Amino acid sequence: MDFRRLRHFETLYRLKSFRLAADELSLTHSALSKSLRKLEEELDLTLFDRTTRSVVPTRAADQLAGQIVRMIHEADLLTREARMLRGASMGALVVGAEPVSMDTLVPRALATLAAGLHGSAHEGVRPTVQVGDERGLVDRLLLRTIDLVVLGGLDFSAIPFEDSITIQRLASEPSVILTRRDHPLIAGAAPPMAYIDYPWVLPAFPGNNFLRVPEPYRSEMVRRGFPTIILESFGACLDLVRRSDVVMGAPLSFGLAAQEAGGIDMVTFPFIAETGYAILRLRNRSLSPAAHAFAEALAQAARSAASHARVAEFRGRQRGTTLYTP
Structure with missing residues (x-):
């Protein structure tokens, strides 16, 4: 025919x-x-x-x-x-990212990709990043309108349509609590549960993330409708934290950058909290060379965050709420 x-x-x-x-x-x-x-x-x-x-x-x-x-x-x-x-036509590389990965791994991976593309056979690639929630990004992946999805969060145990998707788990890093400089909790050396008494801001907090939170914190967070405020990006959340008594959770690498920029204190969680990262792609779809290069850049960025010298020091102090200073 x-x-x-x-x-x-x-x-x-x-x-x-x-x-x-x-x-x-x-x-x-x-x-x-x-x-x-x-x-x-x-x-x-x-x-x-x-x-x-x-x-x-x-x-x-x-x-x-x-x-x-x-x-x-x-x-x-x-x-x-x-x-x-x-390699005849690189076309567009379209990546979906959750807010956590968008403000941590994705910019570093894009910088690595851009450096590698210059003067190479892949120089014509045009990367685009679409930010959204996990379910919406998975739907776009299944429709083949995006090439990869980059997730960041506490738990990936309930990925929808997992039988159609390959999940590549990347290195994780500690999560931290960010507050404004001289926050009342810091000044008063408050006990761990006191942090829940203040408003929290995050881009999103899927329900399955509660699976990684131990009691009694989990019950209290659910009862109080955690988080109190939801904004579109980590950058917007951080700006609110700098201007108020609102607090937020974030990956350590993001917290280090915020602390170095000024106006932010960083505190350990009162329990083990890790930010994990994962790349999702369709099982039956071949990746372009540019998508492969970007996936490798993401994995490299995750390894770098996990192996940072201050991360090793921080992990040893993570079992009690402790003010972290560089």
């Missing part, structure tokens, strides 16, 4: 006009009509009822249309991925 005829069918079925379909396909009316007659002969079906004024799809056409559209979509994806694997 000539695949071009399936494209001709899809265009006429969608537009229901020989003139419009022929114009879109850059064919003459007679060439399009001949192509569709050949398809009908191959299938031994009448696909369109033709009159001098209209084109009406038959019941057979209605039943076949969905499958033909999917075949065309899959063929287009196959052609695109084959071109990228040959």
Whole structure:
């Protein structure tokens, strides 16, 4: 079967006009009509009822249309991925990221990728990052509108559609509590539970993250509707923390950068809290060379954060709430 005829069918079925379909396909009316007659002969079906004024799809056409559209979509994806694997066309690299990874691993990985692309065979790649929540990003991954998803958080035990997705877990790093400089909790050396008494701000806190929080903290956080405030990014959360008595949790690498910028104190959690990272991709989809390079840059950034000299020192002090100073 000539695949071009399936494209001709899809265009006429969608537009229901020989003139419009022929114009879109850059064919003459007679060439399009001949192509569709050949398809009908191959299938031994009448696909369109033709009159001098209209084109009406038959019941057979209605039943076949969905499958033909999917075949065309899959063929287009196959052609695109084959071109990228040959290195002939890098195209666009589209990455989905949660707020945690967007403000930690992703910028470092993009910097590494940009340095590696300059003057290389992959120089034409155009990276784009879409920020969203886990479920929305997974939906886009399944629809193949993004190449990779980068997650950051306390728990990845309930990834939807896990049977269709490959999960590459990256190195983790400690989580910390960030407050403004000279916060009442810091000045008064408050006990661990006192931190829950203050408002918390985060970009998001999926319910499965509570699985990593021990009692009695978990029950209290659920009862109080943790977090108190939700903003779109870690940067916006940090700005609010600097200006108020609101506190937030963050990966240690993010906390170190915030502390060095000034106006922020960093405190250990009263229990073991780790920020984990993971890369999600479709099991049955080949990655382009640029996507492979970006995934490796993400893994390198996670390893760097986990092996930072101050991380090793910090881990040893993480079992009690302690003011951390560089």
